Amino acid sequence: MSELLSIVTPVHDAAIPYLSNAYESLAAQILPDGWDWEWLIQVDGGDGSEVPAGIVSDLRVKAGGNRKGGPGVSRTMAWGRSSGSLVKVLDADDVLPAGALARDIRVLGQQADVGWTVSRVLDLMPDGTLVHYTLGDPEPGRMLRGGLFDYWSTSHRPQVHPATLCVRQELLAVAGGWMALPASEDTALLMALDVLADGWFIKETGLHYRKHPGQTTAHVDHTGGPEWAARMGAIRKHAEALRRQSAPAAACWPGGSPGHVGV
Template identity: 40%
Template sequence: MPLLSVLTAVHGDRAEVLAAAGESVAAQVLPPSWELEWVVQEDGERPRLGEVAQASYAANGAQLGVAVTRNLALARVHGELVRVLDSDDVLLPGALARAIGAFSVHPEIRWVVGRPRMADAVYFQLLPEGVHARGAIGAYVKEHRRSPIHCAGLTARTAIIRAVGGWCANPRAEDIELVAAISELAPGYVDATPSWLYRSHEGQTVRQPGWRALHAESYLMIHQRLAAARALGLRMGTN
């Protein structure tokens, strides 16, 4: 039976929000024959969430950062599709079924990005719903120095994420660099229907002092990666 894996990296102080994230995963209704697994990887020296995470759980035993933690979780994923879910977010009803449906209707795509619902609004997505050709994300990032979609809503073929090395060692934009990299190799689909609730709070990484530092360097890394991929003519084969 086909399997979709939901992947969550988490800090040890996120027990309450992690439980809510797990409840939202368990509440998903998938198309007939599909199965679901939740893979949780805890970052930090002292594991605390083993009893909270009703999932395939493992701990780093060291503070390694979000990109490495996601990649360690990715190594334990069994699904042919993987959906990233931040520990402080929750999936909305139908989120996973819509992503699976997009892959079914458009067999040429290798990634789907959903739209978040903010606490009091809907995130303004800068690409329209539908299939987007390879290179579309990178072209926008290169011109505007920002992502046209929210990369925390990514569902992708597991193989293509592994092929580019997973989440990147980028200090401020590891998820944007990943989505830009896989979109250089293959087309994807943008879903305009909100698929997860983005929960804003003071503990978020993006709200911490100094977060804006290294922003320019982070986007320079993305631009260099995209330029190299295009210069080499990298793309996914048709088989």
């Protein structure tokens, strides 16, 4: 029986036209021997019937929906339907470059005490060009727990891109899934994971992050004002509480023994 990687994707109206591109990039991925994927698409304010028929005809794709609650709610609802030992995020309007999923699986299979991975990102601009997203990429390899949160605490921007996250199912459950925020819920989860366990930065590009006017991050309230301040406050309170209460990182997360995947 194959090991399973669960990919969770929240969808709102403006992103539905991009789903086919995301699917094409996912279907082209080559996974290590013994692995397969499932794609949990969650339509915010819909029932899943909005997903194009050409996508849901793939039996690995599981479309669903929920009452309108925002991206954090939809991500968590998709995760609730997942079955994999690893959980990967993929936004509906983004694209996976070749090898992205295999690299995540191999790192988490070979590094038993690492709980999550992130990777280098290229912004996919409206004209089709790719531009390196960076606030100063960290050194490739292990990221010691708490380091990203310390960086974010002074800048309120994550040093790495949360849209590239792959995490162990058990650790995601400990963190409580995604916070019910109107935005920045992916950053909130990354900060929570960072104070709970070491991570790993993959130097190869793991995502083409589409830039377009309809994305959540283009909203006027995303980078300032009362809503922004409340989001930042919620992220900080959650991560600080987890840091105070968490025990030292596990010596080996479930499913993380060396040699767990083929290379």
